[in-house]
């Protein structure tokens with residue numbers, strides 16, 4: 001999979017060279033390009049924003065630099081992902097969907113967002129998805145993009161050591177995962193549920209399934225079918 005990120009803070013994505021993502025890049029599982037939006041400006045101040053039509057607080061990102069940057073990146077099969085507080089909800093299902101794609105381009109806005117015509121223009125010939133990672137407001141699209149890259153890339157075959165571990169995770173099956181424990185069996189007066197040390201794999205499977213439903217009902221009833 002190829003990922004391209006356009007941002008006015010390219011250094012923000014230096015962290016993509018460490019941990020799982022760094023290894024994936026070394027192994028050729030993932031190819032990531034980070035591009036500075038200001039490289040697509042032509043004035044002395046490398047201007048990327050201007051005042052909003054209709055007035056209002058803050059600044060809006062100009063369409064021209066985005067047009068030039070994205071013209072050079074988008075292929076017919078690409079999906080343009082635009083993080084936004086007003087986007088569709090990014091869920092594990094959307095992560096799974098994006099993980100099957102060959103090329104994702106993330107447009108990281110700042111200020112009060114990107115001129116609306118950028119998404120409108122590229123939707124004429126490409127798939128464009130405006131995506132929110134949650135109902136709170138960030139200062140820009142970079143954190144949202146980082147979260148999405150992590151959620152998507154770990155679903156790419158070969159990325160995570162044990163693919164089995166993904167199946168039992170929260171949200172993978174639509175519910176929250178059961179609580180996890182490791183040694184010691186007793187810790188500060190707290191014991192590990194005996195069933196997990198029984199060796200009875202059928203009972204363990206059932207306990208985890210029950211725990212998953214019970215936790216989902218109590219913490220995230222909205223996820224229940």
Ligand SMILES: COc1ccc(Cn2ccc3ccc(-c4cc(N)[nH]n4)cc32)cc1
Pocket residue numbers: 083084085086108109110111112113114131132133134135136137138139140141142144
């Ligand atoms: C119109 O109100 C505002 C509009 C944008 C902003 C700041 N901002 C600029 C670009 C950008 C991209 C994504 C996000 C974002 C995504 C989620 N889930 N929360 N926040 C925030 C973003 C502040 C306010």
